[in-house]
Amino acid sequence: MFDGARPQPPAGPLAAEAAWKPTLRRAGVLLVLGLAWEGYGRWIDNDLVFPTLSATLAAFWRLTISGELPARALASLEVLALGYGAGLALATLLVLLAVASRFGSELLATLTAMFNPLPAIALLPLALLWFGLGTPSLVFVITHSVLWAVALNAHAGVQAIPPTLRRVGENLGLRGWRLTLRILLPAALPAVIAGLKIGWAFAWRTLIAAELVFGTTSRSGGLGWFIFERRNNLQIDEVFAGLLAVIAIGLVVEGVVFRTIEARTIRRWGLQR
Amino acid sequence: MLSPLLALKEVSVHFGTANRPVTAVENVSFSLSEGERLVLVGPSGCGKSTLLATVGGFLRPSAGHVLLDGVPVRRPGPDRMMVFQEFDQLLPWKSVAANIAYPLRLAGVTREVASARAEALIHQVGLTGFGDAFPHMLSGGMKMRVAIARALAAPPRLLLMDEPFAALDALTRRRMQEELLRLWHEHVFTLLFVTHSIEEAVLLGSRILVLSPHPGRVQAVLEVPEDRAARAALQADLHRLLLPEPADV
Numbered sequence: 001m002f003d004g005a006r007p008q009p010p011a012g013p014l015a016a017e018a019a020w021k022p023t024l025r026r027a028g029v030l031l032v033l034g035l036a037w038e039g040y041g042r043w044i045d046n047d048l049v050f051p052t053l054s055a056t057l058a059a060f061w062r063l064t065i066s067g068e069l070p071a072r073a074l075a076s077l078e079v080l081a082l083g084y085g086a087g088l089a090l091a092t093l094l095v096l097l098a099v100a101s102r103f104g105s106e107l108l109a110t111l112t113a114m115f116n117p118l119p120a121i122a123l124l125p126l127a128l129l130w131f132g133l134g135t136p137s138l139v140f141v142i143t144h145s146v147l148w149a150v151a152l153n154a155h156a157g158v159q160a161i162p163p164t165l166r167r168v169g170e171n172l173g174l175r176g177w178r179l180t181l182r183i184l185l186p187a188a189l190p191a192v193i194a195g196l197k198i199g200w201a202f203a204w205r206t207l208i209a210a211e212l213v214f215g216t217t218s219r220s221g222g223l224g225w226f227i228f229e230r231r232n233n234l235q236i237d238e239v240f241a242g243l244l245a246v247i248a249i250g251l252v253v254e255g256v257v258f259r260t261i262e263a264r265t266i267r268r269w270g271l272q273r
Numbered sequence: 274m275l276s277p278l279l280a281l282k283e284v285s286v287h288f289g290t291a292n293r294p295v296t297a298v299e300n301v302s303f304s305l306s307e308g309e310r311l312v313l314v315g316p317s318g319c320g321k322s323t324l325l326a327t328v329g330g331f332l333r334p335s336a337g338h339v340l341l342d343g344v345p346v347r348r349p350g351p352d353r354m355m356v357f358q359e360f361d362q363l364l365p366w367k368s369v370a371a372n373i374a375y376p377l378r379l380a381g382v383t384r385e386v387a388s389a390r391a392e393a394l395i396h397q398v399g400l401t402g403f404g405d406a407f408p409h410m411l412s413g414g415m416k417m418r419v420a421i422a423r424a425l426a427a428p429p430r431l432l433l434m435d436e437p438f439a440a441l442d443a444l445t446r447r448r449m450q451e452e453l454l455r456l457w458h459e460h461v462f463t464l465l466f467v468t469h470s471i472e473e474a475v476l477l478g479s480r481i482l483v484l485s486p487h488p489g490r491v492q493a494v495l496e497v498p499e500d501r502a503a504r505a506a507l508q509a510d511l512h513r514l515l516l517p518e519p520a521d522v
C-alpha cells in the first residue's frame with residue numbers, strides 16, 4: 001500500500017560484522033602502540049625518564065586500589081561539574097536572549113567573537129587575583145572555557161533550523177517559550193550536543209592545565225596537581241599513571257556518555273548518521 | 274445563504290523595501306464555504322503561495338482583510354492546519370504516531386484518546402504498522418501521508434495545502450491525489466489548495482481560482498463540473514488561459 005519505502009538500514013549479520021571490524025582494528029592499533037611503549041621503555045631502561053607500560057599499569061593499579069587516584073579524579077570532576085554547570089547556565093541564558101531579540105543576537109555574536117579565541121588558561125592569573133587560590137578560580141576559568149563554545153554552537157544550531165519546521169510549530173499554535181522549548185531546542189539538538197562535546201573537551205583540558213600551573217589551588221588537589229606533585233617526587237611511573245587517568249576519563253565521557261546521549265536522541269531521529 | 278467560512282476582502286501583499294516595493298498579491302477577493310475545495314492555480318510568481326501563507330497567518334496582508342468565520346486572522350493557529358511542500362515538515366524527534374497525535378495533545382486531549390485517533394488516521398492514510406517509525410525512515414510520499422494525517426488529527430476549520438505533491442514522483446503524486454479525494458469524502462473538510470498544475474486543479478478542486486502573475490490578481494473563477502467531458506473541456510480552457518501558445522501535446 002505504501003509507496004517506494006526507502007531501504008531500511010542494514011541489520012543482521014552484515015551490520016554486526018561491520019560494527020565488529022573497526023573494534024578489532026582499534027584493538028590492533030592499541031596492541032602495537034602498547035608493545036612499542038613497553039619495548040622502548042625496556043630499551044632505555046630508565047624509570048626516571050620513561051617508565052615501561054607494565055610499570056605504568058602497575059602504578060595505575062596500585063594507586064587505584066589505594067583509592068588515591070579515584071579520590072584525585074573525583075576532586076577534579078567535582079570542580080569540573082561546577083564550572084561546566086555554570087558555563088551551561090550562562091550559555092543557555094545568552095542563547096535564549098539571542099533567540100528572543102536582535103540585540104541579544106548581536107550581543108552573543110560580539111561576545112563570542114571576543115572571548116572564544118581567548119584561551120581560558122590565560123585568565124587564570126586574573127582569576128587568582130579576583131578569587132584567590134582555590135576552587136572559585138578554577139571554576140571561573142572552566143566556565144569561561146565552556147560558555148563560548150556551547151553558546152556559539154547552540155546559536156548556530158537555532159539559526160540553521162529549517163524555516164518550515166518553525167512554521168509547523170507556529171501552525172500548531174506554539175509561540176514564545178513553548179515554541180523554543182518544544183520545537184527550536186530539539187531541532188537544534190545536534191548542534192547543541194556538538195557544542196557540549198567541544199565544551200567538555202575544553203573544560204577538561206583547561207582544568208588539568210590550571211591544576212598543573214597553579215597546583216595548590218585546593219586542599220586535596222585534583223589529577224593535575226597529582227601529576228605535578230609526583231613529578232617533583234620523581235615518581236615518574238605515577239606521573240604516567242596520572243596521565244593515563246586523564247586520558248581514560250576523557251575517553252569514557254566522549255565514548256560512553258556523549259555517545260549514549262547521541263544514540264538515544266539525534267541518531268535515533270536521523271538527525272545524525 | 275450561510276456566511277462564508279473564509280473570506281478575503283481586497284487583500285494585497287507587498288514585499289521589499291520602500292525604494293523597491295514588490296507587489297506579490299493585489300486586490301484579491303474570494304470566499305470559501307464549508308466543505309468546498311478551492312484550488313488556487315497560476316504560473317510561478319502569481320502570489321498563490323503568498324496568498325496561502327496570508328490565510329495561514331504567517332504573513333500580514335498589506336491591505337484588505339482575511340476573515341475566518343467573520344474574525345480577522347492575526348497569527349497562525351491550529352484551526353488552519355497547513356500541509357507544506359517540504360518533506361522536513363514532520364518533527365524528526367517524534368514517531369509517526371506521536372507526530373499525528375501532537376496537535377491533539379497540544380489541544381489538551383488525553384494521551385489514550387489522542388493515540389487511538391492517531392492509530393485510526395495512520396490506518397486511513399495507508400501507513401498501518403508504521404506508527405513507531407521515525408520520519409527519517411519514511412519515503413517522501415509516506416512523509417506526506419503523515420503530514421496530511423497530522424493536519425486532520427484535530428479537525429481544523431480549514432485545511433491549507435501548499436503544492437504538497439509537487440516534489441513527489443508522478444506515480445506517487447497521482448495516488449496521493451486520489452487518496453486526498455477519498456479522505457475528503459470520509460472527513461469532508463474545507464480545502465484551500467495551491468498548485469501550478471492544471472490537471473491537479475481540475476482533479477482536486479470543486480472550484481478553481483486562476484491567478485495572473487506580477488502582481489497576483491484574480492483572473493478567473495471557475496466551477497468544476499462533475500461530468501467527465503465537461504472537465505476535459507475545462508482543462509482545455511485553463512490551458513488556453515494560462516499558456517499563451519496552444520500546448521502541442
